[in-house]
Amino acid sequence: MKKSTWINIGFQVGALVLALLITTLLLLAAGAPPFKAYESILSGAFGSSNDLASILISWSPLLLTTAGVLITFSAGLWNIGVEGQMVLGSIFATWMLRLLQDTNLPPALIIILGIVFGMIGGALWAALAGALKTFGGVNEIFGGLGLNFVATALTIYLVFGPWKRPGVGSMSGTQPFDQKLWLPTLSNTGLSLWALGASILVVIIIYFLLRGTYFGLRLKAVGKNIKAAFLLGIPTWQYSMFAFLLCGAFVGLAGAIQVTAVYHRLLPNISNGYGFLGLLVAMLINYQAIWVLPIAFFFAALNVGGIQLQIVYKMDSSFANVLQDLLVLFVLLGQGVRERFLRKA
Amino acid sequence: MNIELRHIHKHFGKVHANDDIVLNIPSGTIQGILGENGAGKSTLMKVLSGFIQADGGDILLDGKSVVIKSPADAIRYGIGMLHQDPLDFPPMRLLDNFLLGRSGGLFPDRMTVAHDIHELAVQFDFSLDPEAYVDGLTVGERQQLEILRLLWLGARVLILDEPTTGISASQKDKLFATLRKLAAQGMTIIFVSHKLEDVEVLCHKVAVLTAGKLVGEASAPFNAKKLVEMMFGKEIPLGARHSPKPGAKVLQLHDLAVEDIRLHLANINLEVNAGEVIGVAGMEGSGQGTFIRACAGLMRPVNGHVLVNHHDLTGRSYHVFKRNGVSFMPASRMEEGLVQGLTLAEHFVLAEETQGVFIDGDKGRKLAEDRIKSFNIRGTPVSTVESLSGGNQQRALLALLRSPLSLILLEHPTRGLDIESTIYIWSKLKERCQQGTAILFISSDLEEILQYSDRVLVFFSGKVTLPLDVTSLTTAKLGELIGGMGWTKSTSGRAE
Numbered sequence: 139m140k141k142s143t144w145i146n147i148g149f150q151v152g153a154l155v156l157a158l159l160i161t162t163l164l165l166l167a168a169g170a171p172p173f174k175a176y177e178s179i180l181s182g183a184f185g186s187s188n189d190l191a192s193i194l195i196s197w198s199p200l201l202l203t204t205a206g207v208l209i210t211f212s213a214g215l216w217n218i219g220v221e222g223q224m225v226l227g228s229i230f231a232t233w234m235l236r237l238l239q240d241t242n243l244p245p246a247l248i249i250i251l252g253i254v255f256g257m258i259g260g261a262l263w264a265a266l267a268g269a270l271k272t273f274g275g276v277n278e279i280f281g282g283l284g285l286n287f288v289a290t291a292l293t294i295y296l297v298f299g300p301w302k303r304p305g306v307g308s309m310s311g312t313q314p315f316d317q318k319l320w321l322p323t324l325s326n327t328g329l330s331l332w333a334l335g336a337s338i339l340v341v342i343i344i345y346f347l348l349r350g351t352y353f354g355l356r357l358k359a360v361g362k363n364i365k366a367a368f369l370l371g372i373p374t375w376q377y378s379m380f381a382f383l384l385c386g387a388f389v390g391l392a393g394a395i396q397v398t399a400v401y402h403r404l405l406p407n408i409s410n411g412y413g414f415l416g417l418l419v420a421m422l423i424n425y426q427a428i429w430v431l432p433i434a435f436f437f438a439a440l441n442v443g444g445i446q447l448q449i450v451y452k453m454d455s456s457f458a459n460v461l462q463d464l465l466v467l468f469v470l471l472g473q474g475v476r477e478r479f480l481r482k483a
Numbered sequence: 484m485n486i487e488l489r490h491i492h493k494h495f496g497k498v499h500a501n502d503d504i505v506l507n508i509p510s511g512t513i514q515g516i517l518g519e520n521g522a523g524k525s526t527l528m529k530v531l532s533g534f535i536q537a538d539g540g541d542i543l544l545d546g547k548s549v550v551i552k553s554p555a556d557a558i559r560y561g562i563g564m565l566h567q568d569p570l571d572f573p574p575m576r577l578l579d580n581f582l583l584g585r586s587g588g589l590f591p592d593r594m595t596v597a598h599d600i601h602e603l604a605v606q607f608d609f610s611l612d613p614e615a616y617v618d619g620l621t622v623g624e625r626q627q628l629e630i631l632r633l634l635w636l637g638a639r640v641l642i643l644d645e646p647t648t649g650i651s652a653s654q655k656d657k658l659f660a661t662l663r664k665l666a667a668q669g670m671t672i673i674f675v676s677h678k679l680e681d682v683e684v685l686c687h688k689v690a691v692l693t694a695g696k697l698v699g700e701a702s703a704p705f706n707a708k709k710l711v712e713m714m715f716g717k718e719i720p721l722g723a724r725h726s727p728k729p730g731a732k733v734l735q736l737h738d739l740a741v742e743d744i745r746l747h748l749a750n751i752n753l754e755v756n757a758g759e760v761i762g763v764a765g766m767e768g769s770g771q772g773t774f775i776r777a778c779a780g781l782m783r784p785v786n787g788h789v790l791v792n793h794h795d796l797t798g799r800s801y802h803v804f805k806r807n808g809v810s811f812m813p814a815s816r817m818e819e820g821l822v823q824g825l826t827l828a829e830h831f832v833l834a835e836e837t838q839g840v841f842i843d844g845d846k847g848r849k850l851a852e853d854r855i856k857s858f859n860i861r862g863t864p865v866s867t868v869e870s871l872s873g874g875n876q877q878r879a880l881l882a883l884l885r886s887p888l889s890l891i892l893l894e895h896p897t898r899g900l901d902i903e904s905t906i907y908i909w910s911k912l913k914e915r916c917q918q919g920t921a922i923l924f925i926s927s928d929l930e931e932i933l934q935y936s937d938r939v940l941v942f943f944s945g946k947v948t949l950p951l952d953v954t955s956l957t958t959a960k961l962g963e964l965i966g967g968m969g970w971t972k973s974t975s976g977r978a979e
Contacts, residue, residue, distance in 0.1 A: 350844070352837045355825075359833055363822040369813065370822075370833050370883070371805055 153468035161461045170451045182446025183439040191327035196438040198337040202392035203416025205344040206385035213381035214361030219267045219282025221413030222289030223260040223386045227393025230259025232404040245318040253394040260390015261383045268382030272375045311405035321399035330399035345427040418466045484639045491540035500526040502695040513672040515686030522692040532564035533557035563633030564642040569625040573618035603631045607661045623654030642673045677766040679966035715962040730757030733889040733921045740786035741777040746770045746945035757919040762936030769942035779811040780804035808889030816876045821868040828864035834883040858882040874904035893924040943967045948974040
């Protein structure tokens with residue numbers, strides 16, 4: 139292997155060690171025995187086949203959000219709005235299911251329409267951020283952030299307002315759909331192979347799209363140098379918009395899956411942070427689509443294992459997120475340091 | 484304040500931007516600094532004002548050797564620089580701009596400062612409102628603001644970099660009056676310009692820089708011919724040329740008017756024939772960049788028409804121009820021309836017509852290999868563009884042009900390149916001309932203009948000459964026109 143490859147690996151390992159070190163210090167400060175805590179995360183994640191199913195349930199939306207942000211990242215866009223786009227996917231899917239649940243249409247068709255509608259919802263919300271950026275000059279970070287809040291507010295309004303359960307609205311969401319409108323799942327696990335298969339398929343599509351197509355190459359050119367891309371004859375703003383639309387559709391699919399396969403209703407916190415987590419995974423893998431599957435799996439496992447911390451040590455389950463965040467932070471820091479290091483060398 | 488520059492040296496990589504500059508400027512003098520683009524004027528002024536540090540040499544202020552580490556340092560020594568693009572904060576009030584440059588004090592005393600501004604403004608007959616916002620001011624007023632601010636900060640040396648670009652005639656008169664008044668009070672004024680006219684009326688002394696060296700000094704009254712000769716060197720003999728056959732008209736401009744923040748160019752009429760080369764001369768920022776972008780559809784003209792191959796494309800986008808056989812090559816290769824991080828092969832694939840959805844990697848590599856060979860690029864298909872040298876980047880840009888083309892628009896096609904690359908690039912461009920492509924190029928290199936053009940347009944301060952036949956021009960004549968002299972009815976089509 140080349141020397142630079144070794145240096146790269148060195149920096150990644152260093153980042154992991156540092157992240158673990160700081161997490162350990164935090165665990166000590168919080169009064170939890172660190173090694174036992176790590177052990178409980180591990181056993182929480184891989185202790186039983188049920189745990190594995192939980193990881194896979196968590197993996198699927200994370201794959202989709204990561205795949206989505208890879209597209210917008212390639213186009214040089216910081217699509218912070220993924221979270222809201224996923225929420226809109228859930229809202230639109232719920233909307234369609236509510237509209238059709240009392241009709242005589244075959245349930246499979248209703249589910250499919252719900253999912254497609256969810257993808258449209260995500261794409262529209264992303265297009266809004268894109269239009270604000272392209273035509274209104276609003277930076278997509280601010281536009282996306284603002285739209286995230288709007289999406290959350292909209293969910294809460296729907297859950298407590300027009301779509302509230304019979305009687306009184308509650309944080310536990312809307313009235314669950316009839317079981318015939320549930321995406322089929324493996325027995326006793328809640329894991330939908332359809333959702334999982336679709337998510338993996340999307341990652342594979344993104345991988346080839348970004349790697350071997352004119353579309354992907356042009357998107358990269360737009361992302362890396364929009365002026366030069368324009369002079370090379372690429373319709374730049376159209377490509378930016380298309381990146382938003384595509385990302386929104388995939389992220390909307392994640393939202394629709396949460397409704398049709400996992401919760402079977404609309405919840406105030408339906409997106410569960412998967413949008414932001416997808417951004418983190420994309421940053422951690424330095425936007426290389428080939429690493430999406432394993433790294434997203436690792437993050438999903440940390441999410442699931444983190445729940446154990448809460449059960450065993452009465453700690454907040456988001457402690458696993460601290461480890462995730464620190465990891466990304468140190469990897470990014472490592473990249474910066476490495477660049478300076480290589481420039482000097 | 485007396486300024487002495489002793490043996491100043493500054494290198495940028497291989498370029499010797501300041502080569503042993505020795506210059507004395509006594510107190511109360513208005514010192515002109517003349518030179519072409521890239522002659523080292525700005526470098527020298529940046530050294531004096533603390534923006535950059537010299538590699539060697541001394542700066543003496545009133546006989547004392549000083550080390551100027553930063554612009555803040557410079558102003559402490561009493562040296563203030565007025566930049567070509569005003570370094571102010573447009574969304575803020577005048578008063579805040581004043582307060583920003585001053586150190587100390589958590590709570591600035593706005594009242595006193597507003598009073599100071601008012602007093603200074605009255606002294607120089609400027610009408611500036613301390614509470615007004617900077618973005619509402621004209622370039623001339625922002626300049627006045629900067630001058631007042633520097634004086635208020637205690638400047639006793641004022642350096643002005645191309646201060647007469649983009650300001651009105653009355654503002655210029657006021658500026659000159661102010662500078663004369665300040666000089667009479669014992670201040671030292673350094674006036675950097677390429678406008679011979681301005682230097683002639685204003686300066687007491689002038690120093691001419693060429694290629695980093697101080698090539699001559701003169702005192703008022705000046706001999707303009709001699710200054711031009713010092714700036715641009717001796718006459719160069721022109722090689723034999725074939726005059727192009729009058730071919731089809733590929734580009735027609737009718738009463739074109741374009742604008743940027745500083746300049747307004749109007750009534751440009753031009754017809755470019757197939758196979759013809761038009762050179763565009765002028766000091767940087769005289770409007771030629773805006774003009775060439777308007778010819779490419781990258782800038783919307785405010786008036787008039789642009790016709791490509793007899794199709795009226797006025798107001799259409801660059802992509803429409805491109806489909807009609809126009810290509811634009813920008814001066815900033817890495818900023819606008821090439822995509823950092825992508826390989827040569829990827830660039831060639833992007834530049835060609837799309838075929839299907841998937842990229843044929845082998846075909847792309849083959850294409851890249853062919854182009855690399857025929858354009859003599861030192862690189863491989865998988866080399867990223869930023870790993871190439873400047874000359875090779877320029878060849879790559881040239882290799883990206885599609886065939887056939889009606890018109891190629893180039894900004895500084897050979898800037899920063901060595902002789903070998905320059906000759907190579909022009910041989911490739913001339914090949915295109917043989918095939919009927921017309922070329923319109925901007926250059927600040929007079930030799931290049933005279934060597935390769937059939938006709939020449941000269942830009943000066945928002946004015947354009949009629950297309951001048953290159954055989955009627957000499958280096959001296961061109962140099963004068965660029966400096967704003969010798970503009971008669973026959974050159975500009977308008978009485979001066």
